[in-house]
Amino acid sequence: MLKSIQRKDVMSTVPPSRRAAIVAGVRTPFARSGTILGDVPALTLAREAVKELLYRSELDGAEVDEVIWGQVVVSVLTPNVGREVSLLPQFPSNVPGYSLNRACASGAQAFTNAADQIERGHADVIVAGGVESLSDIPILHSRRFSRTLVEAGKAKSLGGRLVAFGKVRPRDLIPLTPAISEPSTGETMGQSAEKMAKENGITREAQDRIALMSHQRAAAATADGRLTAEIIPWFGGRNLDEVSTSDNGIRTDTSLEALAKLRPVFDRKYGTVTAGNSSPLTDGAAAVLVMADEKARALGYEPLAYLRSYAVTAVDPGWQLLMGPATAVPKALARAGISWNELGLVEIHEAFASQVLSNVQAWGSKAWADRLGLPGPVGEVDWDRTNVMGGSIAVGHPFAATGARLVTQLANEMRRRDVQFGLISICAQGGMGFAMVLERT
């Protein structure tokens, strides 16, 4: 299954000067969908994050070679959000931009794509990131009504138009909203998380403990400013004087008891996955400034961390949908040429607590290691070094923004703790797993 790991070519051959350095990163506050960012188009979120990244890093927009941007639920009016961001007046108009979709790993993919370009010498400075607005999702007409509208548009007379509309039946008028379900299986994310809890024997209490830890740690990191340092102020309200400087999904006062009271959502009778131990639908954007090491130093920046390796894998979505990290992490570690125990910090994206615990279980399992053809288990998670500022359950999960948040958050914490290696693990729709290793020096 992990053929590439067995090859011994895993260490990077990138010359030190071309290493991709994380110079800075910012994000908007992450807000539960339909709250303070409810009326803000995704593009605006992305542009504000990038503007503020430039001002805070005191970077001249003319230094930027490219903008790479992730978005999962694409806005119909701005399908290429990356290009629209690169058209900010803070950039010269010759800065190209593009968008990508690696599902929930899009922000991370934007960052590694940037790193690839920099290592190749195609670019020196790239702004990468991701945005999601689940308040601003496209609502579609039914196929039949869409066809009617097209026909009516082409009709040359009022009569023709009326004939076209005459074919419409009431059920054609029901709009379609994109569901967060697998096109290949029809299963929703939550159903998958529920399935994984059952198959892997993850208890309700274990899940609630993960959720509680997420909230408590995020609340502490908000209070001591580690999280908020990365957040740009969001000016909201009619007069723009209602300013948000932190995420609004973090519950400082939650408890195991409160979490235990919540009813399961996806299997009301025997289920364990609740709104409390899942990440909420969230609006937000995150941006990372990536540079070639030599360029960063020439411009006078002290890099926070560098990309050492990354890996993307996939599993059958009909099996355990969110199990991708179980295969991606060992691959990224092998490519980094380091072992699990060398990791000073680990960031696991928390789509669902059941998914986090399933991934953790797999990494620690001999049976999994055998399945993957590894000599032993990947590693045991040490929670003192893992998700130390909470995770997506508390902070929120604007799909494509999460990866970029994790890169910035991990890089900053690695600097604060003076940790050499850090790992990011992200599960993504379609059975995909994404893992990357950052290094300090």
Next chain:
Amino acid sequence: MSAFDIATDNGIAVLTFDLPNEPVNKLNAAVTVEFAALLERLRNDGGVRAVVLISGKPDSFIAGADIEEFTRLTTQQDAEALSREGQEMMNRVEAFPKPFIAAINGACLGGGFELALACHYRIATDGPKTQIGLPEVQLGLLPGAGGTQRLPRLIGARAALDIILAGKAERGGRAYKLGMVDELVAPPILRQVALAAADRIARTGVPHRDSRGGAAAALLDRTPVGRRLVYKEARKTVLRKTGAHYPAPLAALESVRIGLEHGMEAGLADERRRFGELAVGDVSRKLVQIFFATTSLKKDDGVRDAAAADVRPVRRLCVIGAGFMGAGIAGTAILNAEVEVRLKDAELPRVGKGIKAAASILDERLRRRRLTRPAHQRLVALLSGAADFSGFTRADLVIEAVFEDLKVKRQVLAEAERELRPDAVFATNTSTIPIADIAAGAAHPERVIGMHFFSPVEKMPLLEIIPHAGTSAAAIVTAARFGRKMGKTVIVVADRPGFWVNRILTPYLNEAGLLLAEGVPVELIDQTMTRFGFPVGPVALLDEVGLDVGQKAASVMRAAYGARFEPSHVVDRMVADQRLGRKNGRGFYRYEDGKKQGVDAGAYAVIGVRPRDAGVSPTMVEQRLLYAMLNEAAMAASEDVVRSPRDGDIGAIFGIGFPPFRGGPLRMLDDLGPRRVVEVLQELASAYGERFTPAPSLVAMAADGRKFYPG
């Protein structure tokens, strides 16, 4: 050197107008002569079937007549003769036996549009520089080359009066909609479309023009009774807008009327006669002087040798203080100068409010369709804010607009300097604090300069720039150029209390206070001065400025200049009664939903008087107010507060609303004659007090006959 070039192709002669050594095309005597000769040649040239008139300049078709020539006219007869020459030239074009087509890109104004109107067919581009109209009344003139006759015939009386009486110019798209041109095309294909039109018209004649405006036009524009209504309405509008101080719009209206009711010939005769009267009249002379003054100010960077100064263009502006003033500066800078603006204040909610206020200036333009949605979106993206100094290290210019307090301003300067590049310019927006005091103690005092904006920033046209003794030339030039990019008329003034505008305004406002304290009614004071030509009276102005602001400024001026600036108790009492003017809806006037209503009778009780009409003559009110200002203007001018009388007069007109048709206070002093002014001041001094003691410089001028404007 020839101004025209002819290239004939397939029987179509393309006549390219490219005036040598000038940035724009204009019509002058030499051009007229050359053009007349060319017409003869083209008429007799059997190989020419049609003519296309096009410009060789990138941004102008023909920007108008050469105004310099107007200033050399000395008699009404000369002026009328000039108008007749213009009319005859246009008549010859109109009567030209072959199709004559105007291909218009860029400014097509005044005489330029009159020439286009005489052509048989007009094609304009929708390019951003295309402006088509008749701005003559703005110079106190009327379109004297047939414009008052041909435009109404082309687009109807109402639409034509709308343009002629306001001196308007329209973009290509709107001009096409109104029927001012026959076709609208993209700039790159103008020539090609014009050639095709020339060929077509040479073969099949000028196409029929549909009459415009439907039933309303049929009733109002095309019946004598309807037109009578139109004239009456237009007259009312003119009188409301100009207060009868400006004869040109009414004269133009009369020429239009005579032309439409009594025929073209009578109309043209009336037009040239009135042009003659207006051109040598006092109002037009003054407006033309102001035109030249503002034109020369646009090239004046405020230092002797601007080329020698090491100036960098402003790409990023940082504004400290997100209040009303700071937000106004931010919004106006983005709108007109299209620079990045970073708005900083101590508290984030204040920053947010400031961003909102700055953006609302852009939103307003979007609402009024002065900005397209994409342009608006692009401009809004230039705006951001923070509670820290992030973004300052790349600032080229900082404008500080914090509270009027020396300590606060110096602290803000010190904080900003820690972040700024050494060559970034730091401007302070103040109306009362000496710039030298703010700059003292700065790490780089040479980059500190005053920029005195007037409120509301997006509307007020003037900007005073105040270098202190140690300000570098680079800082002056940077501030002056950026001020102009913001759309302001910029004057560089001395670092003396009140600078120029508030220096001459304060005695005027003080005098209004003294009149009020004597029981002179608000209406009498304000109406007297609006009749004099000010847009608002001094009492209403106090309400607009804010009585607390006025009070503070007055006390600073009193401290600086002594008893001459002693204010009445009126403003103090109003402020003590929490009457701050428009901003809190309580002042000398009443306000409802921000709209000014009548005089608030309660104000008299507050200032402790009973209003009395009897025994107060408007003449005396006018004299006291006006001479207080004139005397101070002479005094300040003698102290070199302004660099030239030109700057002083422009400052008063654009900063205070001094009546333009009077030319400004210094021009007025010249017109009245220093001797006469000194006499009046002496009378006023003996009747009302020492404050009217004539300025020593005026006394000297009265003695030796010198003037502010020699010659």
